[in-house]
Amino acid sequence: MPSPARSDAGGDGAGILIGEVHTGLLLNSASLRQDMLPAVLGLLPGERVRSFERPISHAVSPELLVGVDCDLSTASGTRVRGIGTLAVRAAITGGRVLQGSAWTRLMGGHAEHRLPWSHYLARPGVVETVGRRRNHPYHADLADGFLDRTNNRKAPGIDFGAICGQIMGEVQRSPYLDRRSPFKAARTTLRWVAEESPERRIGFILGDDGSRTTRITFDGQPISAVIELCEDLALHDWLLSTLLDVIDRGMPSDGPHETMMRRIRPAVDHLIHLWMPGARVVESLLPLWESLDTKPGFTRQWDTLVNRIRDQLALRTLTLLSASAEGVPGRNEQGIRS
Template sequence: MSPRESRDHDQGAGAVLLCGEVRTCLLPAHQALDVRAAAQLLRLRADERVLVSERPNLYARSPDALTGVDCPLPSASGAKVRAVGTVAARGALTEGRVLQTSARLSLTARGPDHRQPWGHYLVRPGLLEPFGRLPREAVAEGVLAGARRGELDVGLIADGLLTRLLRHPLLDQRPPFKSRPTRLRWTALTAGPGTDRPVIERLTLAEDELRTLALRVPSGADPAEVAALCEDLALHDWLLTTLVRLLDGSRLGSADGTAVVRALRPAVDHLLHLWMPRARLDPAFAALWDALEERPGFTRQWEALVRRIRDQLALHAIPALHQEAVMAP
């Protein structure tokens, strides 16, 4: 564990609420980035290296970038709670093709009655302290419902980092196919003593490509590991959503074979090999995928779609093979 990760884990030890947002999109580049280019894209800080892994697939993750905030928190009850501290954001690239940005923060149960010097907050990366007591349930619901004007909006920080990365000169702005970005907004309330397993309490799909996730995690859970779970879920939700849309746009049964193959080719070239849920998760959080596989059944749906694509490609290959056989001397 790096010094920064250690500090992040220390902040989780005193937190009663963790929350964040993940943006996921297709990298706007005609060719997937290799390891060196991925590290160059995600080099947010000169003093920290980009994490790169090639097993079980190519994955690169930036160091954290911190944003100082001093503003009211969203609250479902209408309670006026102000918090000060820093939000941690990072970017990740999977197989040089799918780009994600993620912003996260932790909140303590109670903070000082007066604002401290910035040095006090900077040595606690990713941690916010409220003025007085934190109504954590109301704030968690407020975060999931969406911030109002003037309130802390962690999604704007994730979106700002995404915009910065999408403008990188490495990107030629020529994606291999059309797709839509998705957003995953999440909260994680800490459980009481004796609880040692994280639990998914609610997962919803809303309009405008928004998903919301409510978790319950053990006290002292590492915020970076909770964020990694949410990034993993967001990645595979984007893959599934994008594959469904590609199939919907392929006009199966009504288009000729050439048109169908042309419509399905992006899935084969760029998506089918990316499905690897929980590949890099802490075992405690990887276990949550078992619940997702039961309902809504992510991998079952993915495998059914993959079989449908392969069946269609095989079906449309038969006439071409037959024609070749007839024309053969």
């Protein structure tokens, strides 16, 4: 029976958001058509796949929940038990790039002991800390513990990697995909923490083990906007890393042009048109992207790489033309004229 309203405040307000985004190539020989996206990403019957066509094809699966009850990673090694759910979803951009994204909001819990599971399902995407220390000022300890992957003393915490991997695997097994990829590209992992603060901050660290971590602040924006920013960041970091890798492997200082062409062709065909930083990021969070784009300068590096490929292609065309001009003059002159 309904009861008159009273405040349902519990825990400690906003808490912190933690998450991980895995980015890789969709296992399909061609770019996936827009009309196939609902079938491939329809992971929850009865819930719609949201899809966008402008400025770039992008579709997002419904959010699924995963239940956890485990010790969380803390930098200090203090034992903090967390119970609740993570939200996880898959996204496909440009019919080509697949992302698995999982996140949760860590909040001070309502009790010293575990509550019935329905309590946690009533707060989807929230993990509550449980126990005597549940309202301890733990934000920094949990954020540091989550981002630091080298600390052996800490509890392993929530396995975001497995959760993202499971949803990506589910998409890749879709019968609508032919499971052939046009080129090889490594999967990247971006781990992130977001905290509410009026001070605008963003940090991005590329570890020497290939790990990426980012730490941002937000101020009143909905959680969905923060998640989209992190996914967009992960997408562009992956594009840049993949293009770098293609060029490293495909552009030796000398060697046959055919080999080079075969190797860099996928980048031209499948990657270059996907660069659209901030396309789906809300306006009030765009300054964060822009400051990251100034230093270290993602777009500057991307443009340099793309220009390098274009120069190589132009050079290659010129070389081919002059080679054929010298070889078979009559036929080639005709060819150029037509």
